[in-house]
Amino acid sequence: MQAIRDELDRRAIQIMRDNDRGGYTIPTHGLYPYQWNWDSAFAALGFAAFDPARAWREIEILFSGQWLDGMVPHILFHRPDPGYFPGPDVWQCRGPLPSSGITQPPVALSFARRLYEAAPALGEVPVRMLFDPMRRWIQWFLAWRQDRGAICIAHPWESGRDNAADWDRAMAAIDPADVGSYERRDLDHVHAAMRPTKDDYDRYIWLVQRGRRLGWHAPSLAVDPPFLVADPTMTFTLMRGVRDLIWLGERLGLPTAGLMHDLAMLEQGAETLWNPAIGAYDSRNVLDGAFSGTLSNASFLSWYGGIDRPELARTLEEVMAPLPYGVPSLALQDERFDPRRYWRGPVWGVLNMLVGMGLEEFGHPRGAALRAMTARLIASHGFAEYFDPRDGAPAGGGSFTWTAAVWLAWAG
Template sequence: MTHLNETARDILRKNDRGGYTVPTDGLYPYQWNWDSVFAAWGFATFDNDRAWTEVETLFSGQWDDGMVPHIIFHQSDPGYFPGPDVWGTNKTPQTSGISQPPVAATMVRKIYEMDPEAGRARLAALYPRMVAWHRWWHDVRCAPGPACITHPWESGRDNCPDWDVGMANVDGSNVGPYQRRDTGHVDASMRPGKEDYDRYIAILQFGKACGWNHAEIMANGPFLMADPGITFILLRAHRDLIALGQELGEDVSEITGWADALEAAVPSIWNPDLGAYDARDIRTGTWANNLSSAAYLFLYAGIENPDMDAQMQRTWDAVTYGIPSSDPEAAHFDPRRYWRGPMWPVVNSLIALGLKDSGRDADEARLRRETATLIEKSGFYEYFDPVDGTPCGGSNFTWTAAIWLTWAGRD
């Protein structure tokens, strides 16, 4: 374990670009929102100051309306597509035009609790920024009730089958020529296909054409879906932000109202035919009819549901290692293609927090053991085949190293 701990710390250091951390060298050369916050959690286990700096650098890209973008382009890298010129947000620093799962408040709470004395002043400075981001989520993306996304990339689970019904209505035939860079770094069979990418770019081009007007994008954009993953992540984050506000002596009544409203919206993402929480196309009302790992974040959000307990046990027992990102009994299950089946250690860590909080200690231990086994066997990869354990995606991955230090490698 000792050598893996040091390897994990080395990965964080080597992916450090001076105030921010890239997910992995080459494949992802910028600062990604939720990757970065997990990096901060990892840094906090051995360098508390560097952990706070990571989050502060992320919030340096916050928009005036409160949104924290999913990518901050701190420096030019022609090896990545789509870069800042394609997004055209005209921000300083340059950013993408969408957000990502708001795990920041939850991870900031964890970092703060590791050393409250060292972190209090920095928490006080970050707190209003986090409140502004949560307000943006409530006012803009939760207008239909549950948390919604306007681009699959916003979910953090890019090509998950959750989005297939919404993507089917996106016309990607007129996006023009472009050159992908991701497939030059990893096996193309592990990445989203060209048809998906054409549609991703079409959605991006709509946002750019309207000047990234979020009201216009929500009203008329080509893609709008309720996301169980962000709904549960945001609900947990609201509660952690409330705890941080109370620690600082702040009035948290506004945030409490957001949390209550979002919890009241949770039944609207229950698909009775699937018997599970599910994504739904807001434009058409169509269910995704897909059981993804995002649905298993219900415990992380403090929601009890015996039917979901049974669903999670079924899909977990159908594979060998960890929680698969999509139902292994579904026709579209692909154990090595990004979010269409692989097991992601970072998602396991969030599910495990929910298991631990709800007193399911044996399940939490099992999930940690299965995750640790693959990292011990193959290294710090982005994701893994949950059936045979084949490592997939990028190697020396920041958030896999981070969750080893904070969770999977403990004990």
């Protein structure tokens, strides 16, 4: 048993090293050749297991792409690579580094606390340097992505759950007829049955074109937004991030004024995402007020955010009962369930980890069970991007950084 664990540790470390581009890590070779925001935060946790200084470097480079208004982009295009679409020429953003014009779930805020706790002497200088940039990112979310205290996405890519069923109705309201022609590159790397559809991509690109037209100027983008959905992923990861920043600030004597108020607002916002019809947290379309009626893996992030809710534990039991490897990105019972298509059914190590960590912190036995399931999944099926939730078959890209990181930081 120990020999198997050691071998998996070795392979995970090798994947992290192979995907290291000198201070930042790509998610996987080929399909995703740049630095992605939340992938990088997971990568930092993975590095922390064997190279803590390198872990901080990952977060520092991520924040070196922060915009003047506080946003930390979802992709940093450090070096041109024609293998990914849409690249920097399509986004046309003017941050300090070439980047996308949207953000991703701010797990980096919380993982910074974890890095610090693991090695306080090493972490003190980076935390002091990053504290103000982290606060400014939080303020950016509250200024430009907030509705009734819940945090919204202005593009499906922002949630990190690109083609989740949560966005179906909000996406259907967009008419992308004038999107023009473009060439997808993801289908050169992965079978179309595992990827978002053309209808999805037309709308993803149409939203990018709108952002570009408006110069990625936040106040202009906020006028008549064509897509705005309050999302449990964003709301709970930011809530957790604010809690962890308060903890760091108190520990190091850094200014936390205002953060308690932000936290209270996010807690109220989370209430607006509780959908009694499904007994879980749900996405809410800000433009028409309707819930999406979707039980996803993000529906169970409230423990990670710091909120325990007994009804939710019952719903989680029902969703996990028929499946061996954890929380699916869409419940098996949902008629839209599609076991290989990205965020419409597959199980993802990173989401298992966030849900599981939250449950463990509240002492729910399900947390340890989820950790064991994730370990079994990776041990039997490798370090894939994501997995079929029924039998664990690997899917999407291979040798994936965040799956390696989940093994090193939590499951293994």
